[in-house]
Amino acid sequence: MPTRKPFITQYDLAARLGVGQKTVSRALAGEPRVAPELRARILAAAKKFGYRPNQSARSVKSRRFDRVLFLQLVETADSRIDSGITDGISDGLAEIGRSLVIERLVVPDFLAGGPAPRGLQEMMVDGVLVHGNLDPSAQIEVVLASSGLPVVWVNRVLEHDAAYPDDHGGGRLMVERLVAAGHRRIAWFDGMLGFRPAVERHYSRIQRHAGYLAAMSAxxxxxxxxxxVKDPGRDGQFEWLLSHLRNLPERKRPTAIACYGSYEALTVLHAAGRLNLSIPDDLSLILAHHESLVAGIRLEVAQVPSEAMGRAAAALLGRRLANTRRTQSVIVPFRVLSGSSVQSPTT
Incomplete structure (x- = not known):
């Protein structure tokens, strides 16, 4: 097994060359106080002996770490966010020469007296990107503000320092696609919109539905x-939808359904199967999702721009780190991904 080379320090180089450590440090930093011949000797020795600067010490001294904290605010320990967001952030940060540190904060645990995010306690990052499904509590806002670090939000509607999808446009886009296919009886399905209090609804549920209403009006x-209008339980949404569609006469049944997300789309697929309705022959289906493949079925999708949103957030934080006090938020558009679940109505 090969032996690992020992680390070479500035003190080692100084001893080998018979100069002081400060002289070595100045030469490596390119300071003009070191004579050109001596600087050349020091640089040659550093290369020969494999000297590498102590990046941690340099970061502490300069207060620049070239790392960004991605703080994921979650409701439970097993909650997950769309991996496309993380991919977009990672790629976007790489473009500005920074790496990513990910930390998950279970919000109920924190509010019950749990510790603040470790990344904010240690202060070994240059800035923070934050993602959460609901507006944060005052305690979290205070912790972020007290860090003194630039903060950019992901998937939160704010005027400044945020990147979020154009959910209103996404809802509108779904209707426009169905109208272009010839549909006029177009329904919107969201299993949680009718009974959840407004404070418990993610803004995307409200905005996508508003986009649907606007496009239908247009x-x-x-x-x-x-x-x-009453909570049927997560498993009860299928029974509710099945009963609703079964009780509609055929001439009043929608020829197309636009869905808030993948769970609703799978519920529609299940209900349609029970009613012997073929997708898309009897019922067209479109949904908002990050990809068109849902449970092995390629559906028509208004793509949630997760990766583009992550990249946009990273770029905004890059501008903040370049001494911009605050930045105008970026609204990222949806686009249609073609699938096999939309066609012209037969009735």
Missing amino acids: AELAPRTLSP
Whole structure:
């Protein structure tokens, strides 16, 4: 097994060359106080003996760490965020010469007296990107503000220092795609919109539905929102939708359904199967999702721009780190990914 070379320090170089450590440090830093011949000797020795600067010490001294904390605010320990967001952030930070540190904060645990995020306690990062599904509590806002670090939010609607999807545009885009295919009886399905208090709804549920309503109005079509007004339980949404569609006469049944997300789309697929409705022959289906492949089925999708949003957030933080006091937020558009679940209506 090969032996590992010992680390060479500035003191080692100084001893080998018969000069002081400060002289070595100045030469390596390119300071003009060191004679050109001596600097050349020191640089040659550093290369020969494999000297590497102590990046940690340099970072502490300069207060620049070239690292960014991605703080994920989650409701439970097993909660997950879209990996596309993390990929976009990582790629975006690489473009500005910074690496990514990821930390998850279980919000209920923190509010019950748990520790603040380790990355904010140690202060070994240059800035913070924050993602959470609901607006943060005052305690979290205080912790972030007291760090003194630049903060940019991901997937939160703010005027400044945030990157978020154009969910209103996403809802509108789904209707426009269905109208272009010839549909006029277009329903919106969100299994949680009807009964959840406003403070417990992610803004995307409200905005996508608003986009649907706006597009239906623009097309002079009557909106039809499918959502239970009482909580049927997560497993009860299928039974609710099945009962609702079964009780509609065929001439009033929607020919197309636009869904908030993948869970709703799978519920529609299940209900359609029970009612012997073929997708897309009897019922067209479109949803908001980050990819068109859902449970092995390629569906028509208004793509949630997760990766682009992550990149945009990284770029915003890069501008903040370049001494910009605050930045205008970036709204990232959706786009349609073609699938096999939309066609012209037969009735």
